[in-house]
Amino acid sequence: MRKIKVMIVDDHEMVRLGMRTYLLTEDSIEFMGEAKSGKEAVKLAKLYQPQVILMDLLMEDGNGIAATKEILTFLPKCKIIILTSYYDDEKVFPAIEAGAHSYLLKTASAEDVTTAIYKAAKGESVIASQVADKMMNRFRPKQRKLHEDLTVRELDVLKCLGEGMTNQEIADRLFIGIKTVKTHVSNILSKLDVADRTQAAIYANRNGITISGQ
16 A cells, blocks of 8 residues: 655754654554655655645744745645644635645544544545634624614614613703604614613614714
């Protein structure tokens, strides 16, 4: 059976040593070399033509995202597994967009990493649960808030309700008639699905719909 050619990219020597030592115990993996920076990773990838690369993100002299993009231009079939300590939006999504195949955290066990390598060789991705949650949240349709269905004038009235104003005070402030105010209040209660103006006022304050916020 052909061995999977794997390369390691990380600026921490101890990380590279640990992963190299573990990978060398795997009969199905051929260790192809290691790099301590993004730019060095590009050079070695051209030389060794690895099938899978374990790629750190934050390194001096070229980060993992830039290296991932460049490597995939000349090794499009290479599977790049991000192995990092970071999973904030500013790291996760640019890495995925750059073409990363999998995304693991350094809290993963050596066994988890090797499993990801074997899966990558078969075209299967592995995403850390924390990262998967972020991806789901990003692409999940955002739920509309009830007040988004209010008209501009109804929002004005709701802001006044949030200040505890009476109908007359609202009419005076917005230069509209009492009857019009009552109509707006009725529409607001219906659209917000609240029982009375007190609950509407609470809703307004909880959602930052205030006169001071104008």
